[in-house]
Amino acid sequence: MAHLDPTVSSITLDCDVDAPNLALILPPINDDNTQIKEVFTSKKADFLPDKCITCKKCVDEHFCEFGALSWDFTKETPIIDYLACEGCGACRILCPEQAFNIKNVKSGEIKAYKTIQESYLVYGTTVLGSTTSGKLVTEVKNFVEYPKDYKMLDLIIVDGPPGIGCPVIATISGLDYVLLITEPTPSGLHDLKRVIEVIKQFNIPFGIVINKANIKSLFKKKIMKFIKINKYNLLGLIDFDLIIPEAMAAAMPIVEFAPRSEVTREIKDIYNNLKSTIKLN
Ligand code: SF4
Ligand code: SF4
The missing domain is CATH 3.30.70.20 (Alpha-Beta Plaits)
Known part of the structure; x- marks a missing residue:
């Protein structure tokens, strides 16, 4: 279990253990504060x-x-x-x-550190050829099962892997809310339907965001219709914009890289919708 600074108010877990990438935009505040745990699952x-x-x-x-x-x-x-x-x-x-x-x-490693944004990032990486991604996700989540003295900790954001496999199920279990990101493509709609079936098994509330919503595709209408018919909660849309790969190339969150861009406005709208849905502070 990690011994984290109890003054931080949020922790981000990158549970996409086969391809973690949040460390690119959430770097450590200094090189000496990274905790590493080897995992043997x-x-x-x-x-x-x-x-x-x-x-x-x-x-x-x-x-x-x-x-x-x-x-x-x-x-x-x-x-x-x-x-x-x-x-x-x-x-x-x-x-x-x-x-x-x-x-x-050894099936992987967990790394945890305080970021330059003064929150914590915890992420796991699998060893090449390891077939225990789901177990490693559980280890990542257990890594921050914080004791009572972490009173300030009011938000844990968990970035899950794509698909509906074992690592996704391990990511979803125990969460208070799931934010589903889909795209207006045949595989986007197909995976959305399947992952909703998985979430329903856990009885966890969820909302949906459509990414790349402005690409020309018949499936945008189909996804919107699917959401409407089922009365699911659509939290917002994010348009495709070349400013996003530019922000990624600069290793910065888009809201910091282009604070006045349309994409940043869309993400902030989604955050506000999410806040009112799950009553964040
Ligand atoms: S050859 Fe294979 S089955 Fe026979 S003793 Fe050796 S390891 Fe065991
Ligand atoms: S997978 Fe094959 S080699 Fe590995 S433990 Fe099982 S029987 Fe033995």
Whole structure:
């Protein structure tokens, strides 16, 4: 668990652990304040050559459902493909000599620091080939499960990954409100419908923002109709504007990079709608 400065009033969690990028626009206030925690939520098989009697059953009898075992004809031993291994433990159970061990391996890292905006950023990064993104998201969220003395902490913003997979479910669980960002495209509408089904399982209130709302697409009407028919809460629209990639290239939040731009006005409108919806201070 992180020991964070209790005077901060907000924390941002970047739970898009396969591609975290909020650190680009929320850099640390100084280089010395980053806390790092290694996370070991992945399991992998480890071959124990001293126990092996080279019977080759592990390969000939297909112990591994994930295709992670092959045979080294030079050494007369099995080879483990660590990227394919899911750590299920079947090889250890089936091997007559128990010549495999199952060990925890590093699946990612969590970093936390005070930003130049004087809030906290906490984010996770997965190790290449790790298949435990959902567990890492949970570790990121637990990292800031703050004790009672963090009285000033009144807002935790959680940036989730795209899609509806395990990391999204891990991100959504336990939240007070979900802000869904979609785009007027076939995949945007498709994913929006599916993620709403997931959110309904958790019974969490949500609102919708349509990004790139000004691109020419039949799907803007379809999304608007879908929202209207279902009486969902549309919090606002953000138009596509080249000022956004310019702000990203400058590694700045758009509201700081172009405070008088139309996009900033749209984002502020959404914030105000959100404030009145969830009664933020
Ligand atoms: S089944 Fe076990 S003992 Fe036989 S070759 Fe494979 S690892 Fe070695
Ligand atoms: S632990 Fe499971 S996935 Fe990994 S090599 Fe053994 S059987 Fe295959």
